[in-house]
Amino acid sequence: MGKYFGTDGFRGEANKDLTVEHAYKVGRFLGWYYGRQHKCKVVIGKDTRRSSYMFEYALVAGLTASGADAYLLHVTTTPSVSYVVRTEEFDCGIMISASHNPYYDNGIKLINNKGEKMQESVILKVEAYLDGLTEEIPFATGENIGCTVDYAAGRNRYVGYLISLAVHSFKGKRVGLDCANGSSWMIAKNVFDALGAKTYVINNEPNGMNINTNCGSTHIEGLQAFVKENQLDVGFAYDGDADRCLCVDEKGNVISGDLILYICGKYMKDRGELDNNTVVTTVMSNFGLYKAFDKIGIEYEKTAVGDKYVYECMQTNGHKIGGEESGHIIFSKYATTGDGILTSIIMMDVMIAKKMTLSELAMPVVIYPQLLKNVRVKNKPAARNDVDVIAAIEDVEKKLGSTGRILVRESGTEPVIRVMVEAESDDICEKYVDQVIDVLVKKGHVQQA
Incomplete structure (x- = not known):
């Protein structure tokens, strides 16, 4: 950077x-x-x-x-x-x-x-x-x-390209779209209408100051309620520039980027389209995703956080799908960047081809409880490389074994160390995150408020 x-x-x-x-x-x-x-x-x-x-x-x-x-x-x-x-x-x-x-x-x-x-x-x-x-x-x-x-x-040619990628008609499907009062407001509905869906749209009245305000993929609770209230089959939420997408299933549950990677990765594998039998993730993907991949024999790579690094890994190794938990999903056969509307089209095609609801497709993945705490420190490298901090991290790794994981990394933009634990319960996550933070405090790395 x-x-x-x-x-x-x-x-x-x-x-x-x-x-x-x-x-x-x-x-x-x-x-x-x-x-x-x-x-x-x-x-x-x-x-x-x-x-x-x-x-x-x-x-x-x-x-x-x-x-x-x-x-x-x-x-x-x-x-x-x-x-x-x-x-x-x-x-x-x-x-x-x-x-x-x-x-x-x-x-x-x-x-x-x-x-x-x-x-x-x-x-x-x-x-x-x-x-x-x-x-x-x-x-x-x-x-x-x-x-x-x-x-x-x-822009119109791009809309035509998206429409051409759908394999199935969406006729009869009730679809909710949250456009975040952003870039997708003039595109997403046109695409879904053209493909035959009965489309219901929220947050598509931008005024220059309401983009992402309590809406879109970062505030998906609005779409969750909308899907349940209107008994929709599925909902898709985009962010301000529509390069990411999160989904809501028919029950109102969030389908995160990790679940999208699982659903699409498995579908591609079943069809013989998952080159190298590999899905690219970042280090922030949930432990439960990897356990689900292990069960169905899909391999995975982990990159640094950022769709830039996901794409670089895909290009270098010839992988066909990768993404982030936040909803940046890249399908390298069709695009060179994350594309929220493309992701929603492919998710629709999977649902229709498999004749399954989104909740059924996501069911095999058990998302582990996760706790992330940000600790403001005086010097990021000194804190992360402290021998006692490293020892505390290794101790947590040993105790978690195959039942979870710990990730401690430096923020790329702030004077912060991020301590994240995924485990079988919230209490275990809290216990082990605090164990590492206590060492950072005792060693004098933490900035005083």
Whole structure:
């Protein structure tokens, strides 16, 4: 991770951490960098935050001032930008979104010409320009100044692509959608309606300040109640830019990213489509998922937290499915990034093909109780590598054996050590988490409040 760009872009509070000047300079650099040998083409999408329009105009000003042409998808999803970039020969793509964050935050996600997260080497060059460590970039003049193109047609092609991927008609299925007042509000219902579903939608009236507010995949309790009240077959909740999806079964229970990985992984294995017989997860996936995989003979890999690392593992090893507990699910046959609407389409196809409800499909997985506590420390490496802390962790691992696990890791963004235990009961989780935290306190690593 760089100074400004983390695993999922440059993110922060609009005009405090991430300013309109940052956006302009990002546009200036990308327009110049990709336009050195030819006329540069960049496609831009945005979510529904009030500040997204401001950042869009700033990026366009920077790009066109450097000679690039800017193609505007307008309000759309992150995976749609990825799709358009990789299928229509753009030099790169930009998505303006802070994903599941509140409305006052925003972000700039950079996507390379393959539809993947931008490579680190280019990110570092962008950051160097932001910090004034490189020579000033010349302005384009005359006929070399870039133009702006209304490119809603690109978003429409993405909608058509999604519809084409469904194997079955959804006719007769009652489906609830929570669009989080975000990017999916103009896309998701159109897709499900076209596939024949009886579609019920909530949180699809964005006003620039209600994105993710008590709705979407991070506040799924609203969809749970909606599914039960309306006796729906299934519900799908997206986040602000619709690159993640969580589900609600017909009983109103949450189907997390781990359960989605199990249901889709098993379905792919049964059909002979699970290349390498492997599903890619992160270290935060639940212990119960791995025990369920073991029972049906599916292998798995564990990466660092972040869909970026999941995708890198998939690409390196040729795996076909991977994701996170939070609902970032990647199907590499169809996409190069997590895609919430695509995930919901595939989940519908599995339900219809197997003639089973979502609760029945998820039943084999027993999710273990989990407790995660964040401890603010003075020095993350010193705390994590302390010999007594390591000894405490090893002691917990020995006592848990095959009945649970402990994970202690440094936060990538805060001065925090995260201590997580999964075990057969909440009491056991509490006991072992506190055992490790007590050692951190006794050794003087914890910041005083």
